[in-house]
Amino acid sequence: MGETTFIHITDLHIGNPAVPDDHLFSDTSATLTRVLEMIGTMDQTPRFIVASGDLTNRGDVESYYQLKAIMAATDLPVIYALGNHDTREGFYRGMLERSTDLDAPYDHDQVIAGVHIITLDTTTPGQIGGSLTPEQFDWLAGKLDAHPELPKLIVAHHAPALGDNPPWDHWRTIDFDQSQKLAQLLKGRNILGILSGHIHHDRFSVWHGIPVIVGMGQHAATDILTLDVLRMVDGGSFGIGTIRSSGLTMALVPLPQTRTELNRYDLSALRAKQEAALAEAAK
Template sequence: MTAPLTFVHLTDLHIGNPTVTDDHLYSDTSATLRAIIAEIKRLTPKPHFIVASGDLTNRGDIGSYEELKHILAEAELDIPMLFALGNHDKREGFYRAMLGRTSDIAAPYDHAAVIDGIHIIILDSSAPYKVGGSFEESQFAWLEDELNRHVDLPKLLVMHHAPALDSDPDLEWEALSIIDTERLRVLLAGRNVVGILSGHIHYDRVSNWYGIPVVVGIGQHAATDVLYLNEGIRMLAGASFAIGTIRQSGLTISFAPQPSDRRELHCFTFADMAEILKKYESQAALDAVE
């Protein structure tokens, strides 16, 4: 790669089914996505690709994915777009609606592409009944094989849950599990990884994770109030996307926030979060018995 390459990072689209009322959808995410796509189409130079790092829909149902598919079709972007899955997504709904796939629909959606000299590796960090992220055993073998391909090309990883930044188990809900983070660190050591793109936590954050830039975006649903994080999660009106540039010197990210009055949309404490996590675990146990 010689000339700089530009791309767009979207995350947490949280598209809903327009025919169903959803009390946990706090903004008009379809309108937000349309507005952001209009801005993307005005970018010069034209981005080489778009990545969407998970939580494509709010409920993971086929109707929501069909709404996403409709928005993208009417936009006529003519730019390659790659998708990761997040904890709000459901593999079955995604496979059926977005890909027309009817077999092996419980498998992780891991895939890769080489676009204009960049090796983009997409990992599915979603796990049924979990808010935080994890990988299945087979995904590590797949990733190792993929990392050994195109060894001369810079690699950009996309996954909904960013690697855990430290070993605090109380924060596993917001990241990839600590165990899987460590395995990922070992696999990526010495590789030409220019960056990892993620979402999930709904605020812009850039970290240096063992020498690899990890970029998290607000997304298109709501913005987490970072001034409230010691008490809980306060969701404000707000959305953003990111414009990335890969140069010989490495990755540059510029955030493009959307106009917002920053009003409060929803708020809950970490005690509430504990109850949410218990509910997920209870449902998982019930389904395992059935």
């Protein structure tokens, strides 16, 4: 195969301009508009855009109308995944004009430019962390058997848990046991990489031989220099992916940023509580 270029955006957090939102820390509509303008200036036109979840900040239909209006500026195919800030009903009604099966996970796949893109809905309605149902694993197994000759990209808002033990901050990932099951299912399947978001900082990992690309997104950045405080600062980026016969390359395009503090949440008490629960469970 020749080279294929694509764009990875995530955590768009688009809001309804008519409704004030204290949990929206930047002008995300303006940021997304600017990102699309930048993509339009690229010398090498991308073949598609991956938007890996938290498409809106509140999950209401009107916010998806706003997102749809902004995304109309691009003619590129866009692969959408849902995140914990999204709602399935809001997405289906606002983006797809769909009025049936509004509770169904938004799992889908397609082939673009010789790449088989499989998108998983890792959202758990009402919760922050990610999960996959047995039915979704069955669906994924079937899709992995399709187009066996093609390399595959997996898109999921929550990245898998990377460690060898359940993490205390489990809400940042797909459930640990399900992550282990996912690793076994993806083994030997010609997976180019997994594209995710959710944690609001750029992070590249190799997980059981599979690149896991997490994007910072376009809303706000997590200050990873702090541990017991979830400190959100001004910042953002998007990724340019290049697929070659040798594999996947990701390059980052940083957006202008000041790292001004936008919000903070003390995690020390929550961490102590979770570690105590894990210690008790291990007895």
